[in-house]
Amino acid sequence: MSTKVKKRTLINDIASHLEVSIATVSLVLNGKAKQNRISDAVAERVLKYVEEVGYKPNHLAKSLRTGKTNIIGLVVEDISNPFFATVAWLIEKQAFERGYRIIYCSTDNNTAKTKELIAMFQEQHVDGFIIVPSEGIEKEVSNILREQTPTVLFDRYLPGLATNYIVVDGAQGTYEATRHLLEQGFANVGFVTTDSTQTQMEARLHGYARALTEQNLAQKVKRVTVTKDTQPIVADIHAFIQANPELDALIFSTNYLSIYGLEAIGRLGRRIPDDLAIISYDDHDLFRLYTPAITVIAQPVESIAKNVIDILLHELQDSGNQSLARPQSVVLAPTLIIRKSSVRLSNA
Amino acid sequence: MSTKVKKRTLINDIASHLEVSIATVSLVLNGKAKQNRISDAVAERVLKYVEEVGYKPNHLAKSLRTGKTNIIGLVVEDISNPFFATVAWLIEKQAFERGYRIIYCSTDNNTAKTKELIAMFQEQHVDGFIIVPSEGIEKEVSNILREQTPTVLFDRYLPGLATNYIVVDGAQGTYEATRHLLEQGFANVGFVTTDSTQTQMEARLHGYARALTEQNLAQKVKRVTVTKDTQPIVADIHAFIQANPELDALIFSTNYLSIYGLEAIGRLGRRIPDDLAIISYDDHDLFRLYTPAITVIAQPVESIAKNVIDILLHELQDSGNQSLARPQSVVLAPTLIIRKSSVRLSNA
DNA sequence: CTGAAAGCGCTAACAC
């Protein structure tokens, strides 16, 4: 009848069973046996018994005591976007190996939600932050910084703020992409981007603009308003293409815009690349698999993840030193992966 | 010079500033002012000051004391899959409104990883679990149950285990889909699924099989091995279609298989639905947007999320009651959304 | 109506 609730083993139980003090157990468990001159014999006994009963220290108590949670808060734009999903996954893996856990959330690029998430993570006492900043969160981020919580931004940065950040040189990517299209003989290259003024989007636009300006060519830029509902986006791109029949190539500034773009192009019955060449910023399974395969400006996801976690863990390890050092910023190069969608058939 | 670290406000600071005891503050903050006959005047003063200085109780200390973290662990197969992403998002939203936070992780349908994640969540002392179980984790789940942690499974269940679960009647979905294809005059309907023996996959296969058996028609089933690398999957489906030229319709048991399938079909130059009709289990942006739009068996994501969170929160509220009650199981109906990909042109 | 005080489980001085 008695619904016996299996009680967790406590450090106390270990100590009394082994007839040592709880301090001994704690010290052994935290690898401080040596420096406290605890006999190897005792240390071993402790470890063995702990293993045997599967004792796990209570994280909450430990964190309350030490002030460290070993948890990192990861705030991305949209975890279901393959780019962020991949980076998050890589970060998680590396952090895990070094004893940190990641908890993540999507902001949907919504300022209010981002603020909420940051507040929530602060309440959870995360040791550090990795943030893909949405617009207007300068204040929150500088608050975090003021409280000395190690933080790294990626994908874009906040211009007014001295923070660590890892970004990709989007301007270089779109510049190369545009040049590639021109070299292939496409003369009217358009650019489809979002209405965001975030650094990464602006950079991508600038690369395109520079390549055209260099050749004294006119720009054709479409800024799409991104909404939860996808139909208007497709319609918008559809209208843009229809209104500019002279366009023979199009660069999309982000993977989801390309997907909507492909749909719009399909509806218009334009053939890729014969009627319209296509390049997307960001790689995606679909772009590899599509017929024709889509040329992309690929971001170095492994490198982004590695840099992010390295800088963050470095600060985490240091904390205490007045190593407020100087914030680090890393700019990585993207890679143009040329596939069928941007190559003149006559050249193929 | 002195790098002043902004110290968090503590309940102590509040109490001493207001010249009341910390108990009073705590009681007011936890809405227990009334039942402890604290004067409205005092309660108001406390609330006002708390608001003013932006005091947030330390979660860790609170949890350590109360034994509740107000955190729910959500373990899904792949958070970047739109189906899970949507359900997770809906669950998160509802949980948030009721004072619970969600932390989530992807298992990639990998048993070892699932076990690790469950262990990690247990260490974090989550109050409850929502799990999309991968194969072979019966033991871990029954451990959770034994420790009386409220748990709800969804998408599939573990046959041997008496747990709460929410699933969709996949058999009904594929049965209806198959019938629809037959009614449209497609006579050779194939089925592409994974090599998984999980309940949801088996059910989907059975619905298809039943519809064909009823008509004395032969089944053509392809079981694809799902790997991280997507190319072999596409090749596999490609080979299947090529090896069975008589097929005039295909049902895919899950959204990503359909995507690979579309690619394979594209490579083969088959036209949809003229040469081959298509129905996918699971809806997806892409299926709505594709040309032709893809007929799908859509799962009621809102309803799944609502049921999951309702059952879980109910148990969470109750905990203490010997309301081990009887585990609840809910089976929801999917909806066949007919689009162009499964409709005979002559009928259109 | 309010305050004192006993812990939640763990860590890490510090004393022996």
Add this chain to the structure above:
DNA sequence: GTGTTAGCGCTTTCAG
């Protein structure tokens, strides 16, 4: 080498 003990910040009983 090992044990004692003072908290980390909060909740909640119980005495006033």
